[in-house]
Amino acid sequence: MAACVAENPVEHSYHIAQPQAVPACTVVIFGASGDLARRKLVPALYNLRACGQGMGHHEFAILGFARRPIAVDTFREQMRDAVAQYSRLELDDKCWHEFAERLDYLGGLDQPAGFDRLRMRLEQLEATYGLPPNRIYYLSIPPEGINEAVARLEQAGLIGRPGAPHFSRVVVEKPIGHDLESARETNRSILKHFAESQIFRIDHYLGKETVQNLLVLRFSNTIFERMWGARNVDHVQITVAESEGVGSRSMYYDPSGALRDMVQNHMLQLLALIAMEPPVSLEADAIRESKLNLLRALRPIAAGEAASQVVRGRYTSGTNDGQPVRGYLEEQGIPGNSRTETFVAIKGFIDNWRWAGVPFYLRTGKRMGARESLIHIQFKDLPRILFNRAGVLPANALTLRIQPDEGFSFAVLAKQPGLGVTISPVRMNLRYQSEFEGPVPDAYERLLLDVMAGDHTLFVSASFVEQSWAFVQSILDQWGSDYSIPLNEYRAGSMGPEAADRLIQADGRQWLTL
Ligand SMILES: NC(=O)c1ccc[n+]([C@@H]2O[C@H](COP(=O)([O-])OP(=O)(O)OC[C@H]3O[C@@H](n4cnc5c(N)ncnc54)[C@H](OP(=O)(O)O)[C@@H]3O)[C@@H](O)[C@H]2O)c1
Numbered sequence: 197m198a199a200c201v202a203e204n205p206v207e208h209s210y211h212i213a214q215p216q217a218v219p220a221c222t223v224v225i226f227g228a229s230g231d232l233a234r235r236k237l238v239p240a241l242y243n244l245r246a247c248g249q250g251m252g253h254h255e256f257a258i259l260g261f262a263r264r265p266i267a268v269d270t271f272r273e274q275m276r277d278a279v280a281q282y283s284r285l286e287l288d289d290k291c292w293h294e295f296a297e298r299l300d301y302l303g304g305l306d307q308p309a310g311f312d313r314l315r316m317r318l319e320q321l322e323a324t325y326g327l328p329p330n331r332i333y334y335l336s337i338p339p340e341g342i343n344e345a346v347a348r349l350e351q352a353g354l355i356g357r358p359g360a361p362h363f364s365r366v367v368v369e370k371p372i373g374h375d376l377e378s379a380r381e382t383n384r385s386i387l388k389h390f391a392e393s394q395i396f397r398i399d400h401y402l403g404k405e406t407v408q409n410l411l412v413l414r415f416s417n418t419i420f421e422r423m424w425g426a427r428n429v430d431h432v433q434i435t436v437a438e439s440e441g442v443g444s445r446s447m448y449y450d451p452s453g454a455l456r457d458m459v460q461n462h463m464l465q466l467l468a469l470i471a472m473e474p475p476v477s478l479e480a481d482a483i484r485e486s487k488l489n490l491l492r493a494l495r496p497i498a499a500g501e502a503a504s505q506v507v508r509g510r511y512t513s514g515t516n517d518g519q520p521v522r523g524y525l526e527e528q529g530i531p532g533n534s535r536t537e538t539f540v541a542i543k544g545f546i547d548n549w550r551w552a553g554v555p556f557y558l559r560t561g562k563r564m565g566a567r568e569s570l571i572h573i574q575f576k577d578l579p580r581i582l583f584n585r586a587g588v589l590p591a592n593a594l595t596l597r598i599q600p601d602e603g604f605s606f607a608v609l610a611k612q613p614g615l616g617v618t619i620s621p622v623r624m625n626l627r628y629q630s631e632f633e634g635p636v637p638d639a640y641e642r643l644l645l646d647v648m649a650g651d652h653t654l655f656v657s658a659s660f661v662e663q664s665w666a667f668v669q670s671i672l673d674q675w676g677s678d679y680s681i682p683l684n685e686y687r688a689g690s691m692g693p694e695a696a697d698r699l700i701q702a703d704g705r706q707w708l709t710l
């Protein structure tokens with residue numbers, strides 16, 4: 197396997213944009229007693245502030261806010277354990293002590309006076325630490341709590357106008373809606389109280405380094421962009437394979453399924469980034485506009501086509517890492533009559549000049565035989581001339597690995613040394629971890645920092661959310677009304693149902709082997 201030669205990447209780096217200036221602020225974590233706060237948000241904030249060892253030493257206070265009462269000391273202890281377990285940087289006693297001083301907790305979110313107390317506590321914190329009233333409300337609560345939370349923030353006078361000297365911003369987690377109508381409703385209800393410029397809808401995939409690198413790869417390498425489109429590309433595959441099962445998330449997962457959980461957000465984001473037209477600038481609005489336009493060109497799965505263009509599946513018992521595992525219906529908390537899909541594969545088309553006629557194959561599933569997210573761009577076959585007279589040589593392919601081994605590889609053909617002519621496929625392989633030194637920020641660190649800096653580039657617009665739901669809704673409607681569309685079983689540890697293989701094989705193609 198040949199390695200890509202990148203001569204000392206540090207010496208030859210080109211700084212295009214500095215990390216942004218981040219004003220001092222207070223982050224209020226709604227739902228601070230929950231899983232996301234513990235596993236992701238507080239560890240990410242710790243890393244951002246960690247004694248200057250993190251990605252800068254950002255000036256902020258954190259106020260956990262939830263319904264249940266928790267003594268501040270207990271909350272700090274719980275978060276200390278969370279940081280010890282989940283933080284990218286090791287827990288350091290001195291750093292933790294400094295961090296914990298700025299970490300507070302307030303219960304009573306559901307009490308009549310809860311939001312007035314929130315205002316008073318915020319004012320106290322800001323006075324104690326000399327912070328300006330810049331406020332970020334991170335809604336790490338279930339979707340059903342969002343409408344009330346934003347309305348009560350406004351009633352309590354906690355939302356400043358956009359453009360005011362100090363900012364009020366709200367961060368909204370996925371899922372945004374359960375279907376197109378509820379997504380519109382959620383957007384409407386947040387937009388009643390916050391302007392779009394104050395809203396940050398998170399898709400944590402967009403915070404991943406490799407996802408951000410898609411833009412750099414496409415728009416700073418002439419060779420790729422010139423080949424990007426129907427003239428040179430045979431097809432594109434996007435795979436998000438998970439090896440774990442539903443675990444303890446049955447309450448959340450069973451009403452959703454793979455289409456809502458993965459395709460509506462992460463996979464359509466990847467599709468938009470890989471296929472969009474070059475934005476007119478690197479401004480957030482320009483990038484978001486390009487992505488939205490791409491999604492508008494994604495051909496809806498028309499009535500009657502879900503059976504032939506979409507495959508859904510559900511895992512049965514099998515193995516994971518050599519260990520026997522249960523099937524989906526045997527998982528704890530899953531109702532015996534569940535019809536939820538844990539796998540989905542889609543064949544889609546983008547109806548614009550660049551991509552006309554190029555199929556995009558998407559697949560995602562739980563309990564698959566690999567844990568990997570990648571985008572595979574298969575270029576067109578060589579003409580049947582010269583070395584390829586027999587038509588056996590494989591075409592070039594570019595594979596972008598998003599996780600876990602971030603990087604990309606380019607499959608080319610080369611002559612094996614020797615007297616005859618023997619041609620072998622070789623991979624030019626770049627692994628970020630071995631090529632670049634320095635820490636890779638966790639997606640939530642990056643995204644939290646961008647919220648503080650007010651940069652929307654990596655956040656999802658209301659229109660994108662609704663457009664992506666519109667695509668998914670046409671499939672949901674067909675699944676909901678046509679009971680002849682099968683829910684195909686696949687063995688845990690396999691790469692999905694055979695029907696998914698047939699979907700791509702019918703076009704004379706294969707899924708990439710992971
Ligand atoms: N966990 C993840 O990895 C993950 C990943 C992506 C997105 N998300 C999303 O992030 C949000 C939080 O997830 P989570 O896993 O942390 O959930 P969780 O563990 O169930 O915690 C939810 C938190 O919200 C509070 N809460 C519950 N019902 C509420 C309501 N009606 N109004 C206000 N607060 C309420 C709960 O605390 P009290 O009972 O004390 O109020 C708790 O602190 C959800 O929208 C989830 O879909 C989570």
